[in-house]
Amino acid sequence: MQSTDSPVAIVTGASSGIGKSVARKLIEKGYRVHAAARRTDAMADLATLGARVHHLDLTKPESIDAFAAEVLAEGDRVDVLVNNAGYGFYGAVEEIPMAEARAQMDVNVFGLAHITQLVLPSMRRRRSGRILNVTSIGGKIWSPLGAWYHASKFAVEGFSDCLRNEVRPFGIDVVLIEPAGTATEWPGVALDNARKVSGSGPYAPILDGTSALFTSEQGQQSADDCASAIVRAATVAKPRARYATSPAAHVILFLRWLLPDVAFDGLINRICKIPKRIAI
Numbered sequence: 001m002q003s004t005d006s007p008v009a010i011v012t013g014a015s016s017g018i019g020k021s022v023a024r025k026l027i028e029k030g031y032r033v034h035a036a037a038r039r040t041d042a043m044a045d046l047a048t049l050g051a052r053v054h055h056l057d058l059t060k061p062e063s064i065d066a067f068a069a070e071v072l073a074e075g076d077r078v079d080v081l082v083n084n085a086g087y088g089f090y091g092a093v094e095e096i097p098m099a100e101a102r103a104q105m106d107v108n109v110f111g112l113a114h115i116t117q118l119v120l121p122s123m124r125r126r127r128s129g130r131i132l133n134v135t136s137i138g139g140k141i142w143s144p145l146g147a148w149y150h151a152s153k154f155a156v157e158g159f160s161d162c163l164r165n166e167v168r169p170f171g172i173d174v175v176l177i178e179p180a181g182t183a184t185e186w187p188g189v190a191l192d193n194a195r196k197v198s199g200s201g202p203y204a205p206i207l208d209g210t211s212a213l214f215t216s217e218q219g220q221q222s223a224d225d226c227a228s229a230i231v232r233a234a235t236v237a238k239p240r241a242r243y244a245t246s247p248a249a250h251v252i253l254f255l256r257w258l259l260p261d262v263a264f265d266g267l268i269n270r271i272c273k274i275p276k277r278i279a280i
């Protein structure tokens with residue numbers, strides 16, 4: 001049951017998948033939740049549960065400013081910020097239009113950083129707050145045709161490591177969340193984007209082999225299980241710096257740590273059946 005004393009949480013990307021489940025679980029725990037995404041209709045269920053629903057387009061700085069102003073106008077308090085919104089624009093570097101590459105970085109990196117910047121003064125004044133940045137095992141490993149997605153998630157890893165130490169003296173925690181494959185809209189969006197730009201042409205044989213990565217359910221975690229890990233990280237007394245959210249995530253990160261680049265490259269190339277040579 002929420003009251004004016006209830007802790008306040010922001011969840012971006014709450015219109016589907018992991019973010020929607022995190023928002024629901026935080027409401028159940030008594031948080032006043034600000035749920036944000038472009039598809040406000042898709043958050044009607046959260047509004048029914050008591051969430052405050054906001055339109056947010058992370059490619060537009062003015063949308064981010066307006067969103068933060070709406071949240072802070074309701075009280076100068078944010079206890080938990082879950083920077084979850086994100087997507088994959090997969091495809092070959094040669095073929096992805098730079099506008100799409102910039103949009104990928106805008107949503108996954110600059111949008112996350114912009115909201116964080118707007119919420120920090122309130123957390124700092126209250127000497128309390130927790131920021132959870134949803135990256136991916138893709139912030140530590142590569143996958144075929146994922147250059148811009150991985151660039152964005154590697155960036156969030158470095159950004160968060162710096163930020164964690166910058167704001168610790170003010171009583172603010174920064175936590176990285178590293179899921180592996182999770183059953184949401186994400187794989188379909190990433191594969192559609194890859195097909196759009198690299199479904200034919202010189203890189204198509206790489207996409208042919210890689211498609212299975214997006215459609216396979218092997219080792220996949222449910223959005224609810226991933227959300228439970230995030231909510232635990234949001235509410236535990238002393239959070240760790242980063243959480244891998246599934247057994248598959250732990251195994252893959254262990255292999256990345258163990259194997260030299262040449263062996264890890266070979267492993268991924270074999271799994272994705274990437275041809276050794278492609279005709280021009």
Ligand SMILES: NC(=O)c1ccc[n+]([C@@H]2O[C@H](COP(=O)([O-])OP(=O)(O)OC[C@H]3O[C@@H](n4cnc5c(N)ncnc54)[C@H](OP(=O)(O)O)[C@@H]3O)[C@@H](O)[C@H]2O)c1
Pocket residue numbers: 012013014015016017018019036037038039040042056057058059084085086087088107134135136137138178179180181182183184185186187189
């Ligand atoms: N699913 C996986 O396998 C997986 C694995 C590792 C990491 N992750 C990460 O987990 C996070 C959540 O993804 P998910 O799996 O839950 O995928 P999802 O179901 O596709 O949800 C993505 C969310 O991001 C929002 N979003 C996308 N573009 C946006 C924009 N321009 N402005 C505002 N919001 C935007 C979407 O809302 P609207 O479209 O309504 O705006 C949606 O709510 C992402 O950061 C993703 O990279 C996912």
